[in-house]
Amino acid sequence: MGTFIAGDWGTSNLRLWLCRDGQVLDRAEGPGVAAVPGRVEAAFMEATAAWRDAHGPLPALFCGMVGSSIGWVEAVYQPCPADVRSLASGLTRFKAAGAEMAIIPGLSTTNPQGAPDVMRGEETQILGALATKPELRQGRRLLCLPGTHAKWVLLEDGTVRHFQTGFSGELFALLRQHSVLGRGTDGLQPQAGAAFDRGVERALTKAALPHLLFEARSRQLLEGMTAQDALSFLSGLVIGADVAGGLAGVSGDLDGPVTLVASPVLTDAYAAALRVAGQDAACLDGADLALAGLFSVHTNSLSSKA
Amino acid sequence: MGTFIAGDWGTSNLRLWLCRDGQVLDRAEGPGVAAVPGRVEAAFMEATAAWRDAHGPLPALFCGMVGSSIGWVEAVYQPCPADVRSLASGLTRFKAAGAEMAIIPGLSTTNPQGAPDVMRGEETQILGALATKPELRQGRRLLCLPGTHAKWVLLEDGTVRHFQTGFSGELFALLRQHSVLGRGTDGLQPQAGAAFDRGVERALTKAALPHLLFEARSRQLLEGMTAQDALSFLSGLVIGADVAGGLAGVSGDLDGPVTLVASPVLTDAYAAALRVAGQDAACLDGADLALAGLFSVHTNSLSSKA
Numbered sequence: 001m002g003t004f005i006a007g008d009w010g011t012s013n014l015r016l017w018l019c020r021d022g023q024v025l026d027r028a029e030g031p032g033v034a035a036v037p038g039r040v041e042a043a044f045m046e047a048t049a050a051w052r053d054a055h056g057p058l059p060a061l062f063c064g065m066v067g068s069s070i071g072w073v074e075a076v077y078q079p080c081p082a083d084v085r086s087l088a089s090g091l092t093r094f095k096a097a098g099a100e101m102a103i104i105p106g107l108s109t110t111n112p113q114g115a116p117d118v119m120r121g122e123e124t125q126i127l128g129a130l131a132t133k134p135e136l137r138q139g140r141r142l143l144c145l146p147g148t149h150a151k152w153v154l155l156e157d158g159t160v161r162h163f164q165t166g167f168s169g170e171l172f173a174l175l176r177q178h179s180v181l182g183r184g185t186d187g188l189q190p191q192a193g194a195a196f197d198r199g200v201e202r203a204l205t206k207a208a209l210p211h212l213l214f215e216a217r218s219r220q221l222l223e224g225m226t227a228q229d230a231l232s233f234l235s236g237l238v239i240g241a242d243v244a245g246g247l248a249g250v251s252g253d254l255d256g257p258v259t260l261v262a263s264p265v266l267t268d269a270y271a272a273a274l275r276v277a278g279q280d281a282a283c284l285d286g287a288d289l290a291l292a293g294l295f296s297v298h299t300n301s302l303s304s305k306a
Numbered sequence: 307m308g309t310f311i312a313g314d315w316g317t318s319n320l321r322l323w324l325c326r327d328g329q330v331l332d333r334a335e336g337p338g339v340a341a342v343p344g345r346v347e348a349a350f351m352e353a354t355a356a357w358r359d360a361h362g363p364l365p366a367l368f369c370g371m372v373g374s375s376i377g378w379v380e381a382v383y384q385p386c387p388a389d390v391r392s393l394a395s396g397l398t399r400f401k402a403a404g405a406e407m408a409i410i411p412g413l414s415t416t417n418p419q420g421a422p423d424v425m426r427g428e429e430t431q432i433l434g435a436l437a438t439k440p441e442l443r444q445g446r447r448l449l450c451l452p453g454t455h456a457k458w459v460l461l462e463d464g465t466v467r468h469f470q471t472g473f474s475g476e477l478f479a480l481l482r483q484h485s486v487l488g489r490g491t492d493g494l495q496p497q498a499g500a501a502f503d504r505g506v507e508r509a510l511t512k513a514a515l516p517h518l519l520f521e522a523r524s525r526q527l528l529e530g531m532t533a534q535d536a537l538s539f540l541s542g543l544v545i546g547a548d549v550a551g552g553l554a555g556v557s558g559d560l561d562g563p564v565t566l567v568a569s570p571v572l573t574d575a576y577a578a579a580l581r582v583a584g585q586d587a588a589c590l591d592g593a594d595l596a597l598a599g600l601f602s603v604h605t606n607s608l609s610s611k612a
Contacts, residue, residue, distance in 0.1 A: 077528075108528060111517075113508075113511070113513045113517060113518070113521075115508075115518075115521045115524065115525070116521075116524045116525060116527075116528035116529055117520070117521075117524050118524050118527055118528060149520060150516075164517055165517065165520040165524070166514065166516040166517050166520070167485075167487070167516045167517070167519040167520040168516045170485055170486065171485075171516055171519070174480045174481070174484050174485055175480070177484075178480050178483075178484055179473075179476055179477075179480055180476065181473070202419075202421075205419070206512060206514075207419045207551060207554070208472065208512075208515075208547050208548065208550050208551025208552075208554065209514075209515040209516075209547060210456075210472040210473045210474045210477055210515075210544065210547050210548045210551060211417075211419060211470050211471065211472050211473070211548075211551040211552075211555075212419070212421075213473040213477070214423070214455060214471040214472070214473040215419075215421045215422075215423075218421065218422045218423050218424050218471070219421070219422060221422075221424055222383075222414055222422035222424060223422055238516065241514050241515060241516050242514065242516045242517075244514050245513060245514025245516060245517040246514075246517075248513070248514065249517075
């Protein structure tokens with residue numbers, strides 16, 4: 001299959017793997033595309049210089065925001081319903097550094113609220129999840145990929161029927177770093193437990209979120225809630241609102257639990273929130289799913305070219 | 307009635323008036339309490355030095371965050387139901403600069419969502435509104451004071467039955483200044499019109515706000531929405547969610563339109579959002595209502611001492 005570079009290049013991080021015959025020979029990291037405006041190609045050359053010195057020109061396959069308007073070359077979205085197992089047929093190809101580069105397309109959809117929605121990078125993680133957990137290829141499955149922008153994905157027999165984005169990770173980060181609600185929480189992290197669950201319960205009432213958010217302050221002023229508990233409560237509010245929206249987007253029965261794909265800290269928090277909402281969850285470590293998806297697309301792109 | 311200083315001292319601003327016999331002799335401004343931690347008294351002395359040089363020691367009457375834990379002297383909250391016309395009986399008094407100082411208490415309540423809630427400063431504006439618009443003293447009236455933290459207040463025959471806080475102004479400021487949703491909006495301001503109304507409509511569906519927020523981005527990516535329209539849409543989403551929460555907090559009939567108290571820019575935006583929700587609104591310029599309320603408390607505090 002030859003040696004190639006697999007890259008998961010998002011807004012904030014670049015993760016690179018040097019691959020051959022389904023094996024990872026080496027790993028590297030670099031800046032997210034937002035950190036290198038106008039010099040994305042140069043950033044790639046720097047991050048891979050040693051590998052190219054050793055191996056000569058190397059083809060590369062990417063997923064993520066590298067295919068967006070702030071990335072390297074724009075890759076058009078593939079509309080839903082979309083079979084992520086055929087992503088290889090929609091690659092955006094170009095030449096750089098004397099080798100073939102390819103970017104996996106993102107997905108677009110009309111989400112359950114009737115609004116346009118997009119993802120870039122998560123489609124490759126979903127493909128990785130399907131490769132890792134074959135049972136996800138059958139039936140009606142709800143996947144959630146928590147993160148800066150959480151993606152709630154409805155799979156029907158392995159096809160992405162639709163998805164929606166919860167602006168939850170970024171919202172929580174804004175609130176704790178820049179708002180009066182985060183005052184006094186430096187060095188603290190949200191914790192599982194009663195305060196988090198209470199925030200989730202409040203969010204599940206579907207009262208207006210701007211009104212619920214202020215409780216993270218007023219409960220400190222009037223009920224003696226500690227800054228630690230207020231932070232956990234705030235996390236519960238935001239994740240609870242995300243969970244309420246994600247579950248509301250799916251009508252009809254689901255097969256199996258909600259599958260959560262992210263780092264263990266995030267999937268544990270979402271699993272706890274889903275439990276408060278009466279929903280079972282299964283957690284999948286997202287760390288290497290992008291790589292699994294990139295491997296899968298690489299294999300398929302070679303066979304489709306043959 | 308003697309010469310005295312009236313002060314509206316909030317988190318971000320200090321506004322001072324030199325008053326005698328119901329007239330304003332002079333005005334001054336100064337830093338909000340958040341800007342002068344540990345030296346609130348010194349900040350007051352600086353801001354009023356010229357007046358005290360001319361008139362000798364001067365008593366002062368304050369409302370706002372000056373009575374909070376980050377202020378000068380903590381003034382206990384008065385619980386709801388609360389008749390703001392009797393605020394004078396709950397003043398926190400102390401001596402400084404050789405004169406009598408007094409701080410008007412804030413209000414506390416259990417809000418319509420069953421959570422604790424607080425205000426400091428708005429109670430004095432409400433009193434000013436009652437003094438300015440006598441019809442507000444009768445019947446069941448919904449007041450909204452939009453701002454960093456919007457207050458939705460239910461008045462029954464002039465008594466504050468309960469209120470709730472929408473974390474809307476601060477939320478919008480965070481989103482536009484620090485989030486990906488505000489990208490490309492430097493120098494722009496939200497505008498009235500179709501994009502704003504559409505944001506309000508989306509919020510009134512009561513879909514989860516984290517999911518609606520991302521539309522301000524995806525509509526730019528997929529529908530060619532301009533940055534200007536996205537900003538107006540985002541404003542409509544946040545104000546619409548606030549309006550949905552505010553209206554949901556009141557069951558039963560209201561007398562008259564919703565009374566909006568703030569700067570004209572803010573009251574116009576909230577009136578437009580209320581119109582989309584099928585609710586009439588009347589706008590009241592909030593600029594001098596705090597002063598009107600301070601005058602009213604000052605008069606009552608003298609008569610109650612007599």
